[in-house]
Amino acid sequence: MSLAPRAVVVHRTTEYEELVARHGTHGQAAFFLASRGRDIAEVAERHHRMRRALAEVAAAVPLNWRRAQVERADLDRFLFAPQDVVIAVGQDGLVANVAQYVGARPVIGVDTDPGRHPGVLVRHRPADVARLLSVTLDARADADELTMVEAVTDDAQRLVALNEIYVGAAGHRTARYLLGLDGDGGAVEAQASSGVLIGTGTGATGWIRSVWQERGGAGRLPGPTDERLLWFVREAWPSPVTGTRLSAGELAATARLSLTVESERLVAFGDGMEADSLELTWGQTIRVGVCAERLRLIV
Known part of the structure; x- marks a missing residue:
């Protein structure tokens, strides 16, 4: 039964x-x-x-x-x-x-x-x-199948969010990492920043939109059901060993953004749920992209 x-x-x-x-x-x-x-x-x-x-x-x-x-x-x-x-x-x-x-x-x-x-x-x-x-x-x-964003670490920890995922240092410390992009000739850049924000079309009504507006509104924001994400590096710091060339972009459905940790502790959390975060340490890699799952929101 x-x-x-x-x-x-x-x-x-x-x-x-x-x-x-x-x-x-x-x-x-x-x-x-x-x-x-x-x-x-x-x-x-x-x-x-x-x-x-x-x-x-x-x-x-x-x-x-x-x-x-x-x-x-x-x-x-x-x-x-x-x-x-x-x-x-x-x-x-x-x-x-x-x-x-x-x-x-x-x-x-x-x-x-x-x-x-x-x-x-x-x-x-x-x-x-x-x-x-x-x-x-x-x-x-009738339901909207809303695109979500997914982060997976090299030790199989997984995080899913509807609006955005933030990867960076806990508190107000500087995050240090290597940032890499799929489909860009294997481009990799050492960075020091306030963290990286990767968001969906649903997130484009909130935090992602705020950062997008601060950057001049270049490019088209995704819609809630679009299979693409926007990503932004927050306050990247140029130095002799860190760059700012890779500071923003778009991820198509199969593309991934990767961050390899170069500091003692970074965190990744979704949609403001800091209490349910992933903790990352030296040498760990986290890859972020479009999630295969969708949120089925009844209309």
């Missing part, structure tokens, strides 16, 4: 919950904010909107479905099952956080605060969830 589908609702701790956890009570949190010219009422109202949205989403799950709820900070420890349908309730960044863990499972993005978020990935309202769940398990359900 096959298992019933499971709705996995993903959310993140609200700012209000973090404040109360830190200060102990609502009153203490209110006093803290007031001392800094802010009113807790606004923060509390956003919290209540989130709780109402979570309750409405939970009520929309069919009675014959199984259900689970997971906080964003616990995603790296949560075991997703083949029958799962993932419902990300919050803001666009939450869908990106979910993407690296869910594989081909369908994802529904639910916006809890329309007008406050861009709504690029959280495209639906809580009232839409019942209708969407009724069609989600159909392989023909």
